[in-house]
Amino acid sequence: xxxxxxxxxxxxxxxxxxxxxxxxxxxxxxxxxxxxxxxxxxxxxxxxxxxxxxxxxxxxxxxxxxxxxxxxxxxxxxxxxxxxxxxxxxxxxxxxxxxxxxxxxxxxxxxxxxxxxxxxxxxxxxxxxxxxxxxxxxxxxxxxxxxxxxxxxxxxxx
Ligand SMILES: [Zn+2]
Numbered sequence: 001x002x003x004x005x006x007x008x009x010x011x012x013x014x015x016x017x018x019x020x021x022x023x024x025x026x027x028x029x030x031x032x033x034x035x036x037x038x039x040x041x042x043x044x045x046x047x048x049x050x051x052x053x054x055x056x057x058x059x060x061x062x063x064x065x066x067x068x069x070x071x072x073x074x075x076x077x078x079x080x081x082x083x084x085x086x087x088x089x090x091x092x093x094x095x096x097x098x099x100x101x102x103x104x105x106x107x108x109x110x111x112x113x114x115x116x117x118x119x120x121x122x123x124x125x126x127x128x129x130x131x132x133x134x135x136x137x138x139x140x141x142x143x144x145x146x147x148x149x150x151x152x153x154x155x156x157x158x
Pocket of ligand 1: 138139140141142143151152155156157158
């Protein structure tokens with residue numbers, strides 16, 4: 001029995017995703033069709049929106065395809081890599097809210113990716129907590145202080 005050429009196309013995509021992780025349509029070996037869902041291939045995107053929360057990207061976002069096995073973190077990470085510029089254009093709050101529209105695990109994953117890969121959310125005070133404030137030199141009197149703003153308004157003698 002020889003299936004016609006279209007029949008194993010979805011499986012080629014599944015194999016690609018298994019091997020490489022989440023990917024945009026252009027990276028997949030075959031065209032994505034509606035049947036992909038039947039073999040476990042899911043699509044991910046976020047709505048462009050009105051721009052009121054910093055996201056105004058209708059029609060510009062590329063969908064990322066993934067398998068049920070893939071964690072929300074890897075999907076979101078790939079989505080942000082695929083849609084370069086999204087992180088710059090949108091607010092962190094806006095992004096977290098849009099990703100969170102897919103469910104709480106997606107919201108948590110978005111926060112993780114934005115903080116660990118893009119350094120965009122305040123890090124919890126753990127390993128870096130012992131860092132001392134850096135002294136700066138006052139441009140008016142030359143004294144080294146840690147808080148220039150307070151120094152200038154309260155005790156600068158220059
Ligand atoms: Zn001073």
